[in-house]
Amino acid sequence: MATKEMKARVTKTKAPVMSALKGQTLLCLRTLTEKNPASLATYEQLGGYTQLKRLVTEKVKAVDIITQVKVSGLRGRGGAGFPTGLKWSFMPRYFDGTKYLVCNSDEGEPGTFKDRDILRYNPHQLIEGMAIAAYTLGARVGYNYIHGEIWQDYEIFEAALQEARAAGYIGENLFGTNFSVDLYAVHGYGAYICGEETALIESIEGKKGQPRFKPPFPASYGVFGKPTNVNNTESFASIPWILQHGGQAFAELGVPNSGGTKLFSVSGHVEKPGNFEVKMGTTFKELLDMADGVWKGRKLKAVIPGGPSTPVMTADMIMNATMDYDGLSKAGSSLGAGSMIVMDETTCMVKTLKRLSYFFFEESCGQCTPCREGTGWVYRIINRITEGNGKMEDLDLLTDVSSNISGRTICALGDAAATPVLSFIKHFRLEFEYYIQHGKSMVDGK
């Protein structure tokens, strides 16, 4: 329900300082330069909802829309990077019953905060993207599952939904056609696991968020057992632009195999942390510059490029890398959700890993044995090391235990929990050995 307060908050949402946007290509956040970025008026003024109207009223064929999305090279922005157009083509065309659409706004990994800016500054573009997807895929109902710890953004999105409903962009018989779609906002309660699409679906159904075994995939057995398409917030928000300018134009914004723009959440030891929407293939250096470089003029030590579930990179590894799927993959990590955590020379990698492994230990859903038991084991070993009670064989044990979790669970949380352990020990083994031998950190001496 949109209260007056909520509406007031929406209109009060201020645009950021213009100079901050230097070097960025605003696509998902295209309203950011306007006065009231989140309002319907602003979005309409920028040509918003014209694509939805065009597609629906001109009865554009679903296959043509999917072709455009395929051409665009848009890949799942939630972290897995699965081609969106291909995913859309998995939805059964003919189905006797309700099909569902789900937007995954449940970003909960440390350092990930890009989707909330879309919800906060440009909710209507997301709504239009979802509505277009619903039209394309024949989904009658859509849910946007919003992370439980960003309540304000949930309220803003809910208010935007009401505006859109009132303006006739969602609801029954849109634009006088027989196309109808209902969109709803759902908020979680902060569990990281609910960002996993099948756990998210369970949560929407009112159950405990636990991933389902796949197959069957959501496209055949999703919300309430019905065909469901799940995409990330940023993926949906890219759709209106793709259909306005054509898939080719989107693809050309980026580099081969990585079309379009990407939002990077830059955090950690930089002068100016924040979200940056840049073209795919932008170099790491450029991105670091946008964040005004490593803070206090210190030296760069390591970067986690796509969120803690992607392997950590040393400064050398990332310095010449480009920020796109293939670029980072070649450099030895992956793009993930574009949550870049920057660490300077004063960072103790042992303590950092302890914090990360504590996160996965606390967030494991507890369903599968390796993840339930292994994440706790890993955390306890690292914790013991930081308490000065480490043994040299602990490092091999950590590697072994993590490898045993990886690839042996229902969902990818097990892999995500193993990745930092494996990559931290691989790239910073000396630091771990020092900590075990001396009972204190090599970096801060504590």
Added chain:
Amino acid sequence: MVKIEIDGKALEVEYGSTIIDAADKVGIAIPRFCYHKKLSVAANCRMCLVQVEKFAKPLPACATPVADGMKIFTRSKEAVEAQQSVMEFLLINHPLDCPICDQGGECDLQDIAVAYGASGSRYTEEKRVVINKNIGPLISTDMTRCIQCTRCVRFLKEVGGMQELGLINRGEHAEITAYVDKSVNSELSGNIIDLCPVGALTSKPFRYTARGWELTRRPSIAPHDGLGSHIEVHVKDNKVMRVLPREKESINECWLSDRDRYSYEGLNSPDRLKTPMIKHNGTWAETDWKTALEFAAGQLKDITKQYGGDALGVLVSPNSTMEEGYLIKQLAHGLGCDNVDYRLRQTDFRLDGKRVGTPWMGCNIQEIEELDRILLIGSNLRNEHPLLAQRFRKAVNNGAELSIVSPLDNDPLMDIAHKVIVRPNDMVNILGQILKAMSKIQRLSLCLPPSLELLLSNIKVRDNTQAMAESLAGLGGEIDLIAPKVGIFLGNMALSDPRFTEMYSMAEAIGGICGAKGGILPASANSTGMHLMGVMPCTLGMHARAMLEAPRRAYLLLNIEPELDCQHAALANAAMAQAECVVALTAFKSAALENADVLLPIAPFTETSGTFMSMEGRVQSFQAVAKPLGECRPAWKVLRVLANTLGLKDFDFDSSEQVKDKIFNGEKPSAVVWRSMNNNLKELVEIQVNVKDHGLQRIGEVPQYESDPIVRRSAPLQKTKYNTKPMARMRAEQIAALGLVEGETVLVKQDKGSAVLQVKLDSHVAMGCVRVTASHEGSVGLGDLMGDITVEKHTVEVNQQEAETA
């Protein structure tokens, strides 16, 4: 069919089956904890990971469907490594308390750890401890041992019908628990003990009493309901220590009801009668068999000689074996007595002599699952047939539409499509409506007896009964069915009702129109067997009820406690009190047998051999699993010797098998059964159209843990929530209409008897009814299970009057 290869072995398996199914079929062992063939697939324990060609990661065999050309390796390096790593994870937080764990020696985790575990642990951190939960008197918990496989959760949800356990919290903090302050109340709860692959859930009564390897396992048949579940009795030092299910897919699958599982505690109760006893001048004295038998024989002979065989009444428990039933019938006939009956809880005997054969459930137990439409008449299914209810649940989960006509609205824990909850008297009218609606749908003109025609002509079909008729005809629902498989069943409340004939005739007519299978759901282990052998009066004799209404001079009782096992407790009590001689063959001392003159200790089912015939007509023999306690003897032997003492002929049986051969005349039992089972009536039966209706009616169901003498003595079952003393249960409107309030004490009267009970709110009871459970000392002063009843305020004056008369 799909061609696959497991460990180099080429196989053809059904499309859609999983790797684990395929491997199980050819005997390739894949370790597993969470997977169970009867439950949904959870794929969470990860123990069954196997290597599949072309897949980078190991896959769970339980959840991976086979595909053509799939090559599976269950013992390759990659597979074994994965399995071993999962084993290590499972063990790091599992306590090393096998020496004091009840599961030790029969534990999946222990067994699989021997095969896949390391000899030592790499885990040196602190171990997890989980607080134990109290989930009731039947199941003991040691939650630190739990490996979160969720079999118990899935069983209670999917088979039990209600999710009473769940996994709360995340990650390592995840634990199985019941709802806050709640216990597990499912009448099938004991099965989660069998399902638990570790020692987290163990049997509370059995706890710390024996080790699995000390027990001798002997097969037997469950004696408490008509299902005929296969059980395995575990015996140590001639004492029954526990009972587990024996797998029999077509009957009990791999499950067992709590009643069948925990009743054994009654066998070991201090009430067991160990020596024959004779009452001299009002005091009981132990005696030897010879004296007791001669005394009993003398009494029976004298009375029958002096007053004729008709002076004797023989009441037989329907839980007795076929052999016992046959012998006691022959014995009675030998004394010139035709007053033999096993139908202790029946009021309406008008169908006697009008049946074609033996009434039964009308289909196989397994067929219930396949039904499309079900009509259940007067049955509190979960109370009467706890495990059979689960088959109905399967049918409903498969899409069957369930319609219920009953005076009780108890939740069967499955979806009900249509229900009508009315007074027992009005159920006839409801069935009439269904019949009328049905005949209209089918455009049939019925050929019915005039009384039924008359009844139907005065009936107006209402919407709900119209809907029921349409459902039974296959109409309605999502898709109309052309030829639905219909099942119509009458339960205990219908069987005990004075208008059973009307209900049966209607059900038969409805079933005739829609081609339904079905019949009655006999309550006891051997009800159908007793009927088959004719342990009931032929033409001249009296039925069970008549024997009590016109009291006999002598009674011979087999395996019953008269006031608790008979339909009319007060009548039974009075009849025994006035009799000159009561000879009771019983396994237990009982306050209900105080009026007896001689007690002959007989062996319960575990200590005798015999045969039961189940509700689906399955003839199942069993052997004794333990030696008779003290001076107890199998009832068939006692009856044989008693007959010998009486000087009767043709009682020269040396084994129960010989008796069985005699019963079936050397024919194959199944052939006799096939010929005899028939629910049809020989002729159209006239029914009573107008019955006197006095208003309030009693619903006197027998609680499931009061159903027979053994169950009544099982301490753990008596501690469950199902054991409540009788109360005057009524719905709120009824309480208000009588000007009463909940918790108030009332005087409940039936016939000449009465009981002082508390008023209890029970929204499941139909308006116009008072639910007062039977088979309990609190309600033995009352009459018919289903009959007229009055409720009045229990004032202090009444107390004084009673005190004065006393």
